[in-house]
Amino acid sequence: MPSGMPDYARLSHLAAPQAQHPGLTPKGRPVTLKLTVIGTGYLGATHAAAMAELGFEVLGLDIDPAKIAMLSAGRVPMYEPGLDELLARHVEGIEGASGRLRFTTSWQQVAEFGDVHFVCVNTPQKHGEYACDMSYVDAAIESLAPHLTRPALVVGKSTVPVGSAARLADRIAELAPAGDAAELAWNPEFLREGFAVEDTLHPDRIVVGVRSERAEKLLREVYATPVAEGTPFVVADYPTAELVKNAANSFLSTKISFINAMAEVCEAAGGDVVKLAEAIGHDERIGHKFLRAGIGFGGGCLPKDIRAFMARAGELGADQALTFLREVDSINMRRRGHMVELAREACGGGFLGKRIAVLGATFKPDSDDVRDSPALNVAGQIHLQGGQVTVYDPKGMENAARLFPTLAYAPTALDAVRGAHVVLHLTEWREFRELDPAALGEVAAIRRILDGRNALDPQLWRNAAWTFRAMGRPLA
Amino acid sequence: MRVSVIGCGHLGIPHAAAMAELGHEVIGVDVDQAKVDRLNAGECPIYEIGLPELLARHTADGRLRFTTSISEAAAFAEVHFIGVGTPIDADGRSYDTGQVYGAIRQLAPHLDRPCTIVGKSTVTVGTTRQVTALAQRLAPAGERVDVVWNPEFLREGHAVQDTLRPDRLIAGLTTAEAEKTIRAVYAPILDAGVPLFVTDPQTAELAKGAANTFLGLKISYINAVADMCEAAGGDVSQIVDILGIDPRIGSGGMRPGIGYGGGCLPKDVRAFTASARQLGAEQAAALLRAAEQINEGRTDVAMDLITRALGDRPIERARITVWGAAFKPGTNDVRESPALALAHALQQAGATITIHDPQAVATAMIRNPEFDYTDDLPASLDGADLVVLATEWPEYQQATPQALVDRPASPLLVDCRTTLDPAPWRTTGWTVHQLGRPGK
Numbered sequence: 001m002p003s004g005m006p007d008y009a010r011l012s013h014l015a016a017p018q019a020q021h022p023g024l025t026p027k028g029r030p031v032t033l034k035l036t037v038i039g040t041g042y043l044g045a046t047h048a049a050a051m052a053e054l055g056f057e058v059l060g061l062d063i064d065p066a067k068i069a070m071l072s073a074g075r076v077p078m079y080e081p082g083l084d085e086l087l088a089r090h091v092e093g094i095e096g097a098s099g100r101l102r103f104t105t106s107w108q109q110v111a112e113f114g115d116v117h118f119v120c121v122n123t124p125q126k127h128g129e130y131a132c133d134m135s136y137v138d139a140a141i142e143s144l145a146p147h148l149t150r151p152a153l154v155v156g157k158s159t160v161p162v163g164s165a166a167r168l169a170d171r172i173a174e175l176a177p178a179g180d181a182a183e184l185a186w187n188p189e190f191l192r193e194g195f196a197v198e199d200t201l202h203p204d205r206i207v208v209g210v211r212s213e214r215a216e217k218l219l220r221e222v223y224a225t226p227v228a229e230g231t232p233f234v235v236a237d238y239p240t241a242e243l244v245k246n247a248a249n250s251f252l253s254t255k256i257s258f259i260n261a262m263a264e265v266c267e268a269a270g271g272d273v274v275k276l277a278e279a280i281g282h283d284e285r286i287g288h289k290f291l292r293a294g295i296g297f298g299g300g301c302l303p304k305d306i307r308a309f310m311a312r313a314g315e316l317g318a319d320q321a322l323t324f325l326r327e328v329d330s331i332n333m334r335r336r337g338h339m340v341e342l343a344r345e346a347c348g349g350g351f352l353g354k355r356i357a358v359l360g361a362t363f364k365p366d367s368d369d370v371r372d373s374p375a376l377n378v379a380g381q382i383h384l385q386g387g388q389v390t391v392y393d394p395k396g397m398e399n400a401a402r403l404f405p406t407l408a409y410a411p412t413a414l415d416a417v418r419g420a421h422v423v424l425h426l427t428e429w430r431e432f433r434e435l436d437p438a439a440l441g442e443v444a445a446i447r448r449i450l451d452g453r454n455a456l457d458p459q460l461w462r463n464a465a466w467t468f469r470a471m472g473r474p475l476a
Numbered sequence: 477m478r479v480s481v482i483g484c485g486h487l488g489i490p491h492a493a494a495m496a497e498l499g500h501e502v503i504g505v506d507v508d509q510a511k512v513d514r515l516n517a518g519e520c521p522i523y524e525i526g527l528p529e530l531l532a533r534h535t536a537d538g539r540l541r542f543t544t545s546i547s548e549a550a551a552f553a554e555v556h557f558i559g560v561g562t563p564i565d566a567d568g569r570s571y572d573t574g575q576v577y578g579a580i581r582q583l584a585p586h587l588d589r590p591c592t593i594v595g596k597s598t599v600t601v602g603t604t605r606q607v608t609a610l611a612q613r614l615a616p617a618g619e620r621v622d623v624v625w626n627p628e629f630l631r632e633g634h635a636v637q638d639t640l641r642p643d644r645l646i647a648g649l650t651t652a653e654a655e656k657t658i659r660a661v662y663a664p665i666l667d668a669g670v671p672l673f674v675t676d677p678q679t680a681e682l683a684k685g686a687a688n689t690f691l692g693l694k695i696s697y698i699n700a701v702a703d704m705c706e707a708a709g710g711d712v713s714q715i716v717d718i719l720g721i722d723p724r725i726g727s728g729g730m731r732p733g734i735g736y737g738g739g740c741l742p743k744d745v746r747a748f749t750a751s752a753r754q755l756g757a758e759q760a761a762a763l764l765r766a767a768e769q770i771n772e773g774r775t776d777v778a779m780d781l782i783t784r785a786l787g788d789r790p791i792e793r794a795r796i797t798v799w800g801a802a803f804k805p806g807t808n809d810v811r812e813s814p815a816l817a818l819a820h821a822l823q824q825a826g827a828t829i830t831i832h833d834p835q836a837v838a839t840a841m842i843r844n845p846e847f848d849y850t851d852d853l854p855a856s857l858d859g860a861d862l863v864v865l866a867t868e869w870p871e872y873q874q875a876t877p878q879a880l881v882d883r884p885a886s887p888l889l890v891d892c893r894t895t896l897d898p899a900p901w902r903t904t905g906w907t908v909h910q911l912g913r914p915g916k
Contacts, residue, residue, distance in 0.1 A: 162708040190722070205721040234718055239710035244718050247701045251725050254697050255690075261752070261760030262686050268755035269601040271679040279673040279680075280687040282644035283629070285694070285729030313700075316707035320770045321700035327763035334759055475676070 036114035044120030079368035111147030145175035194366030209241025263472025273472030296335035351387030360427025361393035375426035392416035437464035483560030496534035550586030584614035604677035627684035633806030648680025702912030712912030735774035737803035792826025800867020815866035832856035857883035
């Protein structure tokens with residue numbers, strides 16, 4: 001099985017293609033609800049495919065015709081393990097597919113087709129501000145609602161500032177010809193990139209913020225399969241459902257910045273943050289997960305989510321939450337600078353004329369996403385300071401090259417390391433843990449590696465005569 | 477093995493009793509003759525579930541005795557546990573390790589054969605190295621005296637259980653012999669599958685502070701979320717339940733309310749913050765300081781809620797009953813208790829205060845004699861304009877709202893720990909406000 005991927009054995013329906021059409025609920029009742037998914041980015045494409053896998057007829061909408069053409073041909077615009085298989089199994093017109101999944105650019109078609117409309121558009125950080133940009137969500141509601149002539153439930157999945165759902169519900173009531181029969185629910189997604197398919201089909205929990213029993217009933221029907229498998233289904237009000245996503249992401253960010261703060265202390269006191277994390281992670285109130293010190297978090301979600309949460313806290317006058325998360329953010333951003341400093345030290349004080357191999361470009365393994373990637377950020381900084389940087393990543397090269405075209409890219413880890421004065425391990429792909437330090441040592445100019453993720457085995461590298469240094473363990 | 481435990485307080489007594497339970501011959505040392513006499517009579521001076529039984533059993537079977545003589549302990553034992561207190565310094569921000577060094581100064585001159593000193597107290601990073609140098613300089617056995625740092629992780633109220641069956645053991649040490657001794661002294665616990673992390677002394681010293689700091693951070697984090705719920709509508713207890721499902725988060729230790737207290741967490745977070753700053757880890761210090769500030773602001777948040785609950789009734793003429801004095805349920809410890817801090821703030825605002833606690837009335841009365849106390853739950857409500865739940869004892873969750881509703885002047889309850897199910901209270905005529913659940 002490839003590196004760190006979800007356990008496909010669990011995706012039991014993938015093992016044997018389904019014959020039934022339309023699908024059946026776990027109790028054998030035919031699925032009658034028709035679903036639409038608005039926005040076919042990483043979240044929407046996965047959600048649409050997963051809903052088809054659960055047996056629903058699904059119509060996906062995007063305003064980008066190129067994206068729609070690609071998806072209609074069963075091709076995935078991003079790397080997400082298992083997603084292309086899922087699309088191939090369901091997209092109409094593909095040989096052997098169930099045909100339950102189609103795509104369109106027409107709002108009217110979507111409104112006529114769907115009983116339940118999932119809004120899965122992006123809420124990026126506003127340029128030059130902490131707050132998140134709600135324009136895509138607002139535009140989706142403004143475009144869809146005037147077409148809602150029959151009873152429908154609009155379900156927001158995007159991460160939004162608390163208070164948005166109440167505002168959007170009012171807009172739908174104003175705009176929808178169906179009046180009260182068009183409703184809104186909030187159902188935050190919790191999927192992890194790299195595990196999106198598994199997390200959508202078998203979520204840890206489903207949270208729905210609703211104002212009516214009808215909305216709850218519809219969502220129970222949509223999620224009947226995971227609920228029958230034992231996934232908790234939590235019914236809440238709008239603000240709780242909105243906040244829970246912000247809360248989860250800001251906790252995870254806090255946990256990462258906490259252990260990175262401990263790494264700073266260990267650096268100063270001569271401790272070992274890896275041992276420390278092992279020891280404290282045994283407390284069930286702490287837990288091992290997300291307790292790995294390194295160059296910090298990145299990606300399209302955590303950094304923007306905590307900033308949006310801060311912005312909203314400021315608007316609401318909950319200023320203490322704000323200071324706290326600002327420190328979480330600033331510890332995180334500083335990790336990247338710290339890695340650059342360690343690399344500079346390793347290069348003898350300057351990058352000029354030095355060749356630096358960077359292993360990893362994506363913000364985390366099992367993804368091709370390079371948005372706000374700490375690895376690329378470090379690579380970029382070193383490059384700007386005169387280092388000759390060569391990057392290798394198993395899946396993220398194309399996206400990285402688009403964002404940082406001036407960096408050099410190598411087709412393999414070995415090629416990246418060839419002639420390097422120092423090797424930086426910046427994204428913890430399994431492939432890098434399985435590298436042969438001896439073979440790499442043959443081609444490196446100097447056998448010196450810095451582990452920015454505390455994921456490599458120091459002994460293995462030292463046995464092959466490498467100088468090994470990891471973050472937060474100066475003596476280990 | 478023969479072991480001594482130096483310092484007989486919240487840490488030392490449970491540790492000594494647990495060591496006897498593991499089959500060791502144990503001698504406990506304390507400077508307080510009266511305390512030693514009580515302990516030798518099998519009496520337990522602190523409230524801890526299961527501890528009185530353990531003490532009685534092993535003072536009776538002869539495996540456990542107490543003394544004021546450190547030379548007796550030195551002659552008797554091959555392993556010496558240091559369990560003395562490390563209160564916060566006069567500067568309020570770092571550990572006063574005076575008692576640790578004091579114990580070493582008294583013990584070491586009697587150490588004339590190879591032995592192991594095992595520090596259990598929470599200390600500043602770097603202490604082990606200095607203690608080792610001091611002990612080896614003063615001991616006739618010199619370098620044959622080993623020093624290990626083995627921080628305790630027990631929770632008050634669960635001290636016996638946590639000592640006999642900890643989540644994990646950490647030993648910071650530098651020699652193979654020391655590791656052998658640690659493995660031997662904890663053999664029954666290790667055989668039961670508890671992991672032992674052997675590391676360097678600095679990491680072991682930091683681990684205790686780091687663990688408590690994380691727990692403090694987790695509480696402050698959920699309190700920040702509770703504030704967001706207060707401001708935006710939303711239900712913090714539901715958020716805790718939902719977050720708890722995520723294995724990366726876990727609801728353990730995530731208690732929204734009026735903040736953390738007690739003899740350990742606040743002190744450990746402060747000391748860790750100070751230590752991070754001294755070491756030059758400014759960013760780390762800033763994050764921990766932000767967590768502290770949230771905790772320090774909790775009393776104000778509770779005061780706001782209480783003021784709002786009182787409506788147009790002025791707080792300066794209100795009779796307020798505070799449920800809970802202990803810093804958390806299951807203990808009689810009132811050190812840095814958020815409940816007492818809230819009671820104090822209410823009194824400063826002019827309210828008349830009556831405090832109820834199932835276990836901590838006696839200890840609270842010593843520290844804060846200015847309040848009225850009772851251990852009679854229904855009577856605590858007599859004449860009250862408002863009752864505030866400040867420590868989440870099960871007694872309050874199990875109380876019968878119907879039976880209590882006629883006792884206060886007005887049946888108005890502010891639940892600052894958000895642990896009650898408000899439904900049965902409301903149906904019997906109570907008005908209930910819960911911190912972090914404004915719409916509920």
